[in-house]
Amino acid sequence: MGALIFDFDGVIADSEAIANTVLAETVTKLGHSTTLDEALTRYSGRRWDEAVAEIEAAIGRPLPSDFSGQLKLATLDRFRTDLKEVSGATDFIRRFGHVPRCIASSSSIDRLQLCLSLLALEAEFGSHVFSADMVARGKPHPDIFLFAASKLGVRPNQCLVIEDSAGGIRAAVAAGMTVVGLCAASHIREGHDLKLRDAGAVHLAHSWSDVERFALRFFNG
Structure with a gap:
């Protein structure tokens, strides 16, 4: 069969648009204005370590040590209301x-x-x-x-x-x-x-x- x-x-x-919206909002709060379309273009479909390197290059400094964990929590919270x-x-x-x-x-x-x-x-x-x-x-x-x-x-x-x-x-x-x-x-x-x-x-x-x-x-x- x-x-x-x-x-x-x-x-x-x-879920991809939701997750990338949360990512765009998070990167924007770090000082680099980012739209959903920009997040999809820059980060979607890439390995996470590559995306992190791209974000760090955009904001000009290392990301906080808890960035990935906090982003995951924020994404899951958005799923609970919007998925x-x-x-x-x-x-x-x-x-x-x-x-x-x-x-x-x-x-x-x-x-x-x-x-x-x-x-x-x-x-x-x-x-x-x-x-x-x-x-x-x-x-x-x-x-x-x-x-x-x-x-x-x-x-x-x-x-x-x-x-x-x-x-x-x-x-x-x-x-x-x-x-x-x-x-x-x-x-x-x-x-x-x-x-x-x-x-x-x-x-x-x-x-x-x-x-x-x-x-x-x-x-x-």
Whole structure:
């Protein structure tokens, strides 16, 4: 039958715009005026150490030692009030409830568990929620996807991955999986679909209905 592997932020949870808004507000308070679009351009999709270096260069001094921890707390607080699903995600997940599935995300387990609870999706994935913290290398390396396939007991070439980032798509392609690039969340900007295509997405979807049509062909073909 194969399996569905979901990235989380920007795929199931419409969280990227929220997280980057909080980041922009935080950097602005440090003295470097930053908009949401600027935060998305400068920091989104990068390794956190690279983003930190970029912020420090922008503000002209080292960040406070508790910067990352305080930013995480502020982001989780904003999720508690503002987080919504990417429109259509829950319907898709339940429609394909017969297909083995999991989450394979770069986010921490505590963040994933909170967001799944807020979206009332904990029961849909159970223990099949995997973080890059569980493997040696994060995306764009294939480790998290290979780990997920092994936990689901399926071969990589039987997996359909839903991703919204170029790094995640490169990771899934490196794992030997088929990847749909989803451009449906509120952080998506013009030209993002082309980046996903260049990264190796075999199909670009602008809604979960688009994903559904491709998934039906993948699992029934």
